[in-house]
Amino acid sequence: MHYINPITIAKQCTCQNQTDIEKFEKLGEILSMYKDEPGSLINSLYVAQTIFGYLPDKVIKFVASRLNEPVIKVFGVATFYSYFSRFPRGKYTIKVCLGTACYVRGGKTLLEKVKKELGISIGETTPDGLYTLEIVRCVGACALAPVVVVNNDTHRRVKSNQIPEILQSYISEVSNEN
Amino acid sequence: MVKIKVGTATCGNAAGAQKTLEKLETLIQGQSDISLSQTGCIGLCYREPIIELEINGTKFLYGDVDETNAEKIYKTHIKDNKPITELLINQSNQHYSFEKQNRIVLKNAGVINPEIIEEYIAVGGYEGLKKALQITKEEVIATVKDSGLRGRGGAGFSTGMKWEFAKNSVNDKKYVICNADEGDPGAFMDRSVLEGDPHSVIEGMMICGYAIGANEGYIYCRAEYPLAIARLKNAIAQAEKKGIVGKNIFGSTFCFDIHIKEGAGAFVCGEETALMGSIEGKRGMPRLRPPFPAVSGLWAKPTNINNVETLASVGWILSNGACAYNKIGTEKSKGTKVFALAGKIKNGGLVEVEMGIPLKEVIFGIGGGIKNDKKFKAVQMGGPSGGCIPASLIDTPVDYESITATGAIVGSGGMVVLDEDSCMVDVARYFVNFTQTESCGKCTFCRIGTKRMLEILTRITEGKGVEEDIDSLIDLANKVKDSSLCGLGQTAPNPILTTIKYFKDEYIAHIRDKKCPAGVCKELITFNITDACIGCTACKKACPTKAISGEVKKLHVIDQSLCVKCGACYNTCKFKAITK
C-alpha cells in the first residue's frame, strides 16, 4: 500500500507558483498510484487539496475521472468532511477552538473579536487572501483553553485583547518575506 | 550525570516547549555529561512547558519552563546545584497528588521518549505481545475477559467478549481497527497516549490481531492531531524495522501489518460503522447493526474495533495477568480510567484513577478545585452524549453504573468542570448546536429534531422562551432518543435532559423572569456601575463602543442604548463596581 503523505508532497511541491496544467499533471501522476487501491478517495482528495489549495468543480471532476468514480460520489465525499474546502483559502487559517473546554473559558468572545478584527465570518477569507476564519472543535490542548490555532501554531490561554497582536505577527511575517 | 527531558506533546508545544528545547540545546552544547531528550505529556498540562531534570539519580520536575526559566534552571540548578523551589512541581505548594493516581495506560507518557522504540522495550514494552504469542488465542481472550476490561470508547462493552465474537467469525480475512477519532470536544486522553506512548497502542492491536485471527490493522486518527499521526507513523516504521510489526513476529507464524488513516473532520466518524465507511473512502454515515462489525465490518470482513485507551491497557494486562487488573476498581467496573480535566478547574490535565473513586476526589483532590476559588456548579461528563452532574452529587463514585445513574455517562473520559459563572441553558444549547451540526442527516429525528431543540434553546437564551418550552424540549428529546439510528442521535438529548433535571430553576429564570442567573446570555444581562466605583476611568477606556461616561474620581455610568454587552468593563474593573 502506498501511503502518500500530503504534507510531504506539500513540502516538496512549489504548487502555488505552478500553472493549472502543471498542477493537474502532478495530481494525475499521484492519482495513478491510487487508482486500484480500495478506499483511496479521501486520500486522493487530500492530495488534490494540498496541490490546489481547495477543491473547485474542475478538480472534483478530474479526480472522479481518474479514479473511475461517479462525480456525484466524489462530490458527496468532498462536501461531507469539514477538512475539504470548496473555496480558496487564505495564506493563514485562523482556527478558533470552540470545543467544550474552550467554549466555557471564553472561546466565543475570541471568535467575536477575530470576526470584528478581520471583518469576515466563519468560512470566509479576507479580500487580500491572507486570512481564512474557521472554528475547530478541540485540538487536544483543553487544559490551556481558550486556544486559537493559526496554521500550525497553537496559541494558548488567549485573551481577546491579544487577538490584534497575534494577527499582526503574521502580517509582519508576510512583509518580512517581501 | 545530568538528564533533561522536555515534554513536547501538543500541550507542551502550545505552551512553547519547542523554544525551551532549543534553548536547552544551545546551553548544553558540547557537554557530554548532560543529555537532553523529549518525552510525552505527563498530565500536568496547566504547568506546561514541563521539564524533568535527573541529577545523579534524583528527579526534579519543573513547571512553567519558558526560555528564561530554562536558562535560570541551567545556571542555578545544573551548574550551581541549587534547586529553584518556586518552579518545582514536586516540592512546591501546588503539589499534584500523583499518589491518588494509578497509572497503567499513562505509565509511559511523560516518562519515555515516544520516538525511540528501545525506550519502550526497556520499560517492558512488547512483553505482553511476546507472552500472548506463547499461549493460545483462547487463552489470550480468556485473560482479557477475566481482567474485566470494558471498552473505553464510550459504551463500556466487555472487550474480551467482543474479541471472542470476532474470533468466532469464520473468514480468511479479518481486521483490527483502533478508533483514535477522539471526537468529544474537550477531551484529550487518546491524544496523550498516541503522542506519549504510541507503541502501547500498536502492541494492543497486535495482541488483538493474534487473538481474533487478523493480520491487518488500521488506526483511524483524527486530522486535528498531526503530532499523534507523526508519532504513530514513526512508531510503526521503527517496529517494522525491528521485526515486531510485519511477518513472523517473534519467530512465530503470526504476521501483522498496520496502516494509518487520517480522518477529515466529521464527529460522526467516531461511530464504528461510520468510521469503517470512512476508511473505505466513503461518506461516514452510520448503518444499521446487525450485522455487527464482528460479523461484517471493514470491506464486509469480520472486524474488531476498539478505542485507543482500551488497546493501550491490553499489553499491561497480558504482562501482569488478569488478576492484577481485576483487583483494581469496583465489582462491575474494573481497572483504571483516564480522565481529561478541563474547564474551570485549577489543575487542568490528565489523570488516571482507579474506577470507583469519588468524583470529589478527582475534582477537588487531584484537580485542586475550582479556578479562582469560585463555586463549583457541575461537571459535564461524556461530551455531547453525556450530561451534567450537579454539585450535590459530587460524592458519586466514578464507575460506569453510578455515573449512568445520574443521567450522564463515563463516556470517553472528558470532564469539563463548570462554575457559578457557567449558564446551564447555554451549555445545553452548546451541545445541541454541536450534535445538530454533526448529524449525518440520515435519520429525520436526529436531523430535524436536533434543529428544533436548538431553536427552542436559542429562543430561551435570548429571553424569548415561553412556558411550554421545557415540556416541548422533553417531548422532543424522548422522540429523538427513540427514533435515531446511531449513538449520536440517541444520546444527543442527554445534555438537555440532565440540565432540565438538575437545573430546572435556571430554565425557569430565563423563561419567566427573563434573567440569566450566571450572567452569560447576552440578551438577558445588563451591566450597571455601583457606588463602589472610585472613578479610575479604566472601564471607560476599555469600552469599545464608548458607552461609559464619567470624570476622574467620580461615579461612572453606562449608557444602556450603546452597550453591546461585551463585558469588557466588567472584566477590567478592579473594584468589583460593575454588576451584571
Ligand SMILES: Cc1cc2nc3c(=O)[nH]c(=O)nc-3n(C[C@H](O)[C@H](O)[C@H](O)COP(=O)(O)O)c2cc1C
Ligand atoms: C457519534 C459517536 C461518536 C463516537 N466517537 C468515538 C470516538 O471518538 N472514539 C472512540 O473510541 N469511540 C467512539 N465512539 C464509540 C464507537 O462507536 C465504538 O463503540 C468504540 O470505538 C468501541 O471501542 P471500545 O469497545 O474499545 O470502547 C463513538 C460513537 C458514536 C455513536
Ligand code: SF4
Ligand atoms: S442518529 Fe443522526 S448521526 Fe446517527 S445515523 Fe441517524 S442522522 Fe446520522
Ligand code: FES
Ligand atoms: S476544547 Fe479547545 S483544545 Fe480542547
